Amino acid sequence: DAGVTQSPTHLIKTRGQQVTLRCSPKSGHDTVSWYQQALGQGPQFIFQYYEEEERQRGNFPDRFSGHQFPNYSSELNVNALLLGDSALYLCASRLQVTDTQYFGPGTRLTVL
């Protein structure tokens, strides 16, 4: 039973560029959330996807967008990258009817 997987593991971009991060949820899970974790901080909620729609959103600008596919996998897109977007981006999944979220290993994004 595979857990949550994310790709790529690491990524380096320059300011102004765009990036796409990918997540495959744990087997059987239908809900995916994305979090941003700055160094030394706790993760912060970006948004959640269920039934291919964004259901909730945290305090992140429109530069952050996402998508969920029919197989429940998800993408996080960030446009016009800023230095402050450098962080570990975490994907978490759960089954909609349950509470427990399971996190992936994250994608480390560095913006130069």
Added chain:
Amino acid sequence: GESVGLHLPTLSVQEGDNSIINCAYSNSASDYFIWYKQESGKGPQFIIDIRSNMDKRQGQRVTVLLNKTVKHLSLQIAATQPGDSAVYFCAENGNRDDKIIFGKGTRLHILP
């Protein structure tokens, strides 16, 4: 506003002793709390959760205590082992949705 915070950023414990990690929360309406463990280079790993209708919940070597009167949460780890070295986050999911609110974390350091 909502916030979840921890009393100490770093905790050093002798191997074999019990560890106690504390957490305070401010949202009196919070009804669901989670402890996560995050090892270096990995995503947060679910340890144990507790709902507000409980004061105590036990898992394997871990116990979570909830004091709603003073809005305090603690995680007790019995017979601490080297593999327990990590950053521990308390988190709140008051609306039973995907917006988990994390504290800043406590680093647990195991002394030989």
